[in-house]
Amino acid sequence: MLTIIINKGYGEGMTLHRAALALLSSSLLVVAGCSATEQGDGSEAPTSDQAAAPAVVEGPSVVVTTTILGSVVGNILSCAVGSDASMTVVMPIGADPHDFQPSSEQVAAMSTAELVVANGLFLEEGLVSVLESLETDGVNVLHVAELVDPLPFVDEHPDEHARDHGDDHADEAADERAHGDFDPHFWFDMERMALVAELVGSELATATGVSDYEDCGVSVATEIRSAEADVIAALQAVPEESRILVTDHDAFGYFADRYDFHVAGVVIPGGSTLADPSSRELAELVEVIERENVPAIFANTATSSDVVTSLAAEIGRDIHVVALFVGSLGGPGSGAEDYTSMMVLNASLIADALTD
Ligand SMILES: [Zn+2]
Structure with a gap:
């Protein structure tokens, strides 16, 4: 037992x-x-x-x-x-x-x-x-x-x-x-x-x-x-030019490395969720998002999405804000109740946001 x-x-x-x-x-x-x-x-x-x-x-x-x-x-x-x-x-x-x-x-x-x-x-x-x-x-x-x-x-x-x-x-x-x-x-x-x-x-x-x-x-x-084969299959829908990630904090380096994405920027600097971005850093990120025509910003189900939402409001066009399961599984009914489900769900959320 x-x-x-x-x-x-x-x-x-x-x-x-x-x-x-x-x-x-x-x-x-x-x-x-x-x-x-x-x-x-x-x-x-x-x-x-x-x-x-x-x-x-x-x-x-x-x-x-x-x-x-x-x-x-x-x-x-x-x-x-x-x-x-x-x-x-x-x-x-x-x-x-x-x-x-x-x-x-x-x-x-x-x-x-x-x-x-x-x-x-x-x-x-x-x-x-x-x-x-x-x-x-x-x-x-x-x-x-x-x-x-x-x-x-x-x-x-x-x-x-x-x-x-x-x-x-x-x-x-x-x-x-x-x-x-x-x-x-x-x-x-x-x-x-x-x-x-x-x-x-x-x-x-x-x-x-x-x-x-x-x-x-x-x-x-x-x-x-x-x-992982399911994750790779779901991500295949994302064309080369849309394989761009902007996330709440610097958590997707391994994902980008393994599944062939490019991390264009992160909202919270420093690899943790605990810092606060300066207004200069946010302004630079807005520039990157506009220059690279980034289709979506990925938030985090375990943290407040306030900064991400206000960043999205600065962009002069509609941009998806999608919360991913980053540092924790989801609760019952979330679809991310265990590790492999969480990864498959994240892959499909990313694929949907970047192919719309
Ligand atoms: Zn983290």
């Missing part, structure tokens, strides 16, 4: 792949795994074959920071037959990972976990110091974005950059990652997320001695690659 504990804001009726969820009185959600049966009170119903079944291997307690990683890791855990795992997803549905702050209960759950799966590369800004001190205390924290050949943010000032960093490559790399020069939004490249599924499966197998986790990581990766 896989038990999933999710922040209260997670949303009623949310479904994870292969699992039926029941919302209990508080934040505790229990998911029936491959063989167990779930009851409304969260206890596991006895099944006829349970008495004869071999002893269940006590599974790992896994804590995952973002809902997007929670979807993928939850699929790996629920696929492993005979393990009794529990997973806690720290962020609620709709949270912006850049400005989320954990509760003390969540930090306590992380401190006793066998494995913490974090995005890393400074995505979870409110968790950086918590994760650092957990690691100092010996907690196994997997920062997945660092493991899949992360891309740097596109540097607008390469000359200054070279002067600042000098020649000491090892220190330089560590320093850059600590300060957020690498782009954390790797999940917009589905091949990188497939690799993360394999890495998490193999880490779980090593940590527990249950080889099923490794096989499950591979099978979840295969599902992600198959969904």
